[in-house]
Amino acid sequence: MAFQPYHTKTDRLAHYLYWGVGLGVLLFLILPILVVIPLSFSSDSFLSYPMPGWSLRWYEEVLTSEQWTSALKNSLLIGSAATLLATILGTLAAIGLNYADFKGKNLMLSLMISPMVVPLVISALGLYFFFAEMGLNASFLGLVLAHAILGAPFVLITVNATLQGFDRNLMRAASSLGANPWISFWKVVLPLILPGVISGGLFAFATSFDEVVVALFVAGPEQRTLPRQMFDGIRENITPAILAVSTLLTLFALALLSTLEWLRRRNERLQGR
Amino acid sequence: MELAVENNGPSLKDESRELKIRLRRSQRRQKMKALLLVAPLFLFTLIVFITPIALMMVRSVESPEVQNAFPETSKALMQWQATELPSVDIYALMVQEIRQSWADKTLSQAAQRINYEDPGFRSLLTRTARQLSRGSAPKTAAEAKALLIKTNAQWGELPTWQVIKNTAPAYTSYYLLTSLDLQKNAQGDIVAAPEDQGIYVNIFLRTLWIAFVVTMICLVLGFPLAHLLANAPSKYANLLMIGVLLPFWTSLLVRTSAWVVVLQKNGLINGLLESIGLINEPLILLFNRPGVYIGLVHILLPFMVLSLYSVMKSIPGTYMRAALSLGAHPVVAFFKVYVPQTLPGVAAGFLLCFIMSIGYYITPALIGSPQDQMISYFIAYYTNNVINWGMASALGAILLLASTLLFVLYARLSNRNQIKMG
Structure with a gap:
């Protein structure tokens, strides 16, 4: 903003203060994440500046260690399976909710989004008891089901939001042109709501990929996920190897963020908003 | 057309009744289809989420x-x-x-x-x-x-x-009473537990206090940033928004480990302060209350900023300009005209942060001392360390009740359909 002659000194000071405070808070948010990234390239295990030299040894350690790679594999496996389940169920439910009005709709919606709201420790405790009776504790299936239920509300809400701007006449047009409901879903509805479905899926995947509380309760050593591995690492002794994983996860977050932003823009453009 | 109507005069009523029946039938079919689509997720939630929670509630009073x-x-x-x-x-x-x-x-x-x-x-x-x-x-x-x-x-x-x-x-009130520092005496009356056994009310109060402080700090820090985001020229605003969204999307374990590295005894802050000669002894910033506040604020601040931002974005600038042109001092205009318009966002952000912080486990568990642990920690402790499922369930039931009440309030304040993420 350019200052005008009528702006007093106080005005200018206030303006700088205003930007200063805002940017200061922003730095508080972003700086801790960025400032530890260079340390992951350190040639030594000291976690402080100045660094003695650069090296990729910590990345090598992470990528060759059995513990980290199996944790990554578990996380990807459980995350994908949970995302698939959550995305299918969430998308169908969102379409159903927008298809017609029926009794108890609001109650059903509240119950279906409740996993997002209930504190994780409580979900974890309940699932632990439930899985104990079903024999699902310390199993892949158990963790996949748990993560699917935590991720499904995100899919439901995102797809629901996309459907708010959906023109039902397009489906009518498709039927009048002879498409059966199945074809009109695949050829008309899905392509239009796909950005919402993908964002919802990404939300669900991110939820699973970053989830540690439920994993602490119901997973066994066989299902050790990446966050679980990090949790133990931070608790015991924090090394540059953890920061190397952190850096990779931050890059992942950046990729996720860009994808979502791109999808959001595409959606806005397509709907002419 | 007119002719046709006249000819079919007598049957018009029948036809319209027929039409109504068909319409109703097709509506019923639509409802059935809608229900069929919703059913899988609903049943999945019922079985894999509602049942487990109910199981936990039962465990809090069960004594077999x-x-x-x-x-x-x-x-x-x-x-x-x-x-x-x-x-x-x-x-x-x-x-x-x-x-x-x-x-x-x-x-x-x-x-x-x-x-x-x-x-x-x-x-x-x-x-x-x-x-x-x-x-x-x-x-x-x-x-x-x-x-x-x-x-x-x-x-x-x-x-x-x-x-x-x-x-x-087969059923007992023991766990729930103990969670509230109460017990039954020999006569069956409910009395306060002896002081050395009554620890849970303190833990609940501590949980609420930490959540309150964290939420207030989020509000104080989030308000100016949200205002900046909502009013900055769009070429800056997008860039600034990334600064809020990147932490929002970054794994909370990444953020917690970053804070450990920054705050620990030989960490970045102490190193910086020592190298410029401000301190001789390293400051204790980790495994204490300030550390927990910093960690939690960092995690919850984006939620507050986004709640405030969504409301601030929709406040037209004309009211402030009107107030200023009528001679109000900028500070007065800000508090009397602008702030009241942000209150829905403030209330929503406040409740959201509060609800999320009372149930928090990871961050206090990793960067707090035993005196900074919140109720979630004790639920996990009773489940995984000492196997006392009754106590874990009773504490969980109380936490669930508190969160649910707060969430109902939140839903009232911010029309449920408008819950958005990011």
């Missing part, structure tokens, strides 16, 4: 252990008046069932359960069981009574039997 180990004795004791020692028949049942449950290995759970209410009972029961199982079974009831009292004189005292009677029913 004593009945499992001593079924007949429990039944008899529930009839017993508890004013004088039980009859010799009950003694005989007890001896028989102690021996039986020792062999079945159900005794230890009952001993554990009674031990919660009367510390020391586990060793009494185990010692008694070990001795009884060595000898042969008593032949008469009187012999059984004598034998039991011989193994330990406590069996000849009234309070011993009262405790078993109290723990015998």
Whole structure:
């Protein structure tokens, strides 16, 4: 903003203060994440500046260690399976909710989004008891089901939001042109709501990929996920190897963020908003 | 067209009724289809989420252990008046069932359960069981009574039997009362627990206090940033927004580990301050309350900023300009005109942060001292460390109640359909 002659000194000071405070808070948010990234390239295990030299040894350690790679594999496996389940169920439910009005709709919606709201420790405790009776504790299936239920509300809400701007006449047009409901879903509805479905899926995947509380309760050593591995690492002794994983996860977050932003823009453009 | 209507005059009514029926039928079909689409997720939620939560609620009042180990004795004791020692028949049942449950290995759970209410009972029961199982079974009831009292004189005292009677029913208020620092006295009245045992109310208060402080800091820091985001020229605003969204999307373990590196004793902040000569001794920033505040604020701040931003974005600038042009001092105009318009966002952000922080586990567990642990930590502790599922469930039930009440308030304030993420 350019200052005008009528702006007093106080005005200018206030303006700088205003930007200063805002940017200061922003730095508080972003700086801790960025400032530890260079340390992951350190040639030594000291976690402080100045660094003695650069090296990729910590990345090598992470990528060759059995513990980290199996944790990554578990996380990807459980995350994908949970995302698939959550995305299918969430998308169908969102379409159903927008298809017609029926009794108890609001109650059903509240119950279906409740996993997002209930504190994780409580979900974890309940699932632990439930899985104990079903024999699902310390199993892949158990963790996949748990993560699917935590991720499904995100899919439901995102797809629901996309459907708010959906023109039902397009489906009518498709039927009048002879498409059966199945074809009109695949050829008309899905392509239009796909950005919402993908964002919802990404939300669900991110939820699973970053989830540690439920994993602490119901997973066994066989299902050790990446966050679980990090949790133990931070608790015991924090090394540059953890920061190397952190850096990779931050890059992942950046990729996720860009994808979502791109999808959001595409959606806005397509709907002419 | 007109002609046709006239010709079909008499049947017009029929036709419209027919049409209505068909319309209703097709609407019913649509409803069925909608329900069929919603059903899979609904049933999945019901089975994999609502049932487990209900199971937890039941566990907070369930007390099957004593009945499992001593079924007949429990039944008899529930009839017993508890004013004088039980009859010799009950003694005989007890001896028989102690021996039986020792062999079945159900005794230890009952001993554990009674031990919660009367510390020391586990060793009494185990010692008694070990001795009884060595000898042969008593032949008469009187012999059984004598034998039991011989193994330990406590069996000849009234309070011993009262405790078993109290723990015998299948449902108990013990866990919930203990979670609130209450207990039942011998007369069955609810009284405050002795001071050295009453720790949970303090933990709940601590949880609420930490959540409140964190939320207030988020509000104070989030307000100027949200205002900047909502009012900055769009070429900057997008860039600034990434600064809020990147932490929002970054794994919270990444952020927690970053804070450990930044705050620890030989961490970045202490290193920086020492190198410029501001301090000689490293500051203690980790494993204490300020550390927990910093970590939690960092995690919850994006939620506050986004809540405020969505409201601020929709406030037109004309009101402020009008106030200023009418001669209001900018500060007065800000507080009297602008701030009141942001209140829906403030309330939503406040509740959202508060709800999320009262249930937080990871960050306090990793960067707090034992004195900074919140209620979630104790739920995890009772589940995974000392196996006391009743206590874990009771604490969980209270936390769930608090969160649900707050969330209903939140939903009222920010019309549910408008919940958005990011």
